Amino acid sequence: MNYVQHALIGLTTAGVGFYLGAQVGPDPPGGTTMVVAAGLVVLGSVSPDIDHPQAWISRRLPHKILGKLLPPLLLVVGLAVGLSMAGGHSVESGLRRLWTEIPLVRWALAGIGFALGLMITARLVSKTVKHRGPLHSIVFSLGVTIAAVALAMWAGRDWRFWWWGACFGHGFLIHVLSDGLTRFGVPLWWPFSNKRVRLFGLPLY
Numbered sequence: 001m002n003y004v005q006h007a008l009i010g011l012t013t014a015g016v017g018f019y020l021g022a023q024v025g026p027d028p029p030g031g032t033t034m035v036v037a038a039g040l041v042v043l044g045s046v047s048p049d050i051d052h053p054q055a056w057i058s059r060r061l062p063h064k065i066l067g068k069l070l071p072p073l074l075l076v077v078g079l080a081v082g083l084s085m086a087g088g089h090s091v092e093s094g095l096r097r098l099w100t101e102i103p104l105v106r107w108a109l110a111g112i113g114f115a116l117g118l119m120i121t122a123r124l125v126s127k128t129v130k131h132r133g134p135l136h137s138i139v140f141s142l143g144v145t146i147a148a149v150a151l152a153m154w155a156g157r158d159w160r161f162w163w164w165g166a167c168f169g170h171g172f173l174i175h176v177l178s179d180g181l182t183r184f185g186v187p188l189w190w191p192f193s194n195k196r197v198r199l200f201g202l203p204l205y
């Protein structure tokens with residue numbers, strides 16, 4: 001399965017979950033919050049394949065982010081340095097003004113950090129475990145979900161952000177289960193068993 005299929009399966013199942021949840025519980029939040037939630041579902045849905053160095057999340061996505069963000073950032077930094085030197089100011093003060101006065105610069109740096117983080121993580125993970133290995137298991141998915149929930153509550157400084165982490169965890173778990181539908185199967189019960197499980201034994205790849 002490719003990343004588009006995984007993202008679509010993650011979004012569809014999350015959408016059904018939200019719909020059913022809204023029938024019995026409170027209405028789901030609207031607007032921007034749902035867009036962020038959908039983004040987290042997609043990110044979770046493509047994350048387990050970080051154990052493959054050539055996967056979309058390990059290679060194409062970080063390259064795309066770097067290609068889009070690095071050139072404009074270098075241009076802006078070059079301009080800031082040039083203007084401060086021309087104006088007789090120190091380079092450091094020019095860079096500091098850039099950092100404090102233009103939030104886009106901070107966002108761009110965060111994006112570049114994220115892309116580099118993905119590349120480094122993919123390299124380390126793919127050297128440590130094999131593709132469709134431990135990352136494609138129930139135990140790992142649950143561990144990732146707990147960590148994502150804790151991170152969301154910490155980052156949002158409010159426990160009510162727990163469900164953002166749950167959105168990521170949902171995507172991750174659904175990816176593992178859908179890979180389990182393929183011929184190759186997944187070690188679903190790792191670390192208790194390394195046996196590859198094929199759910200329903202569907203003839204998918």
Ligand SMILES: [Zn+2]
Pocket residue numbers: 048049132136175179
């Ligand atoms: Zn996978």
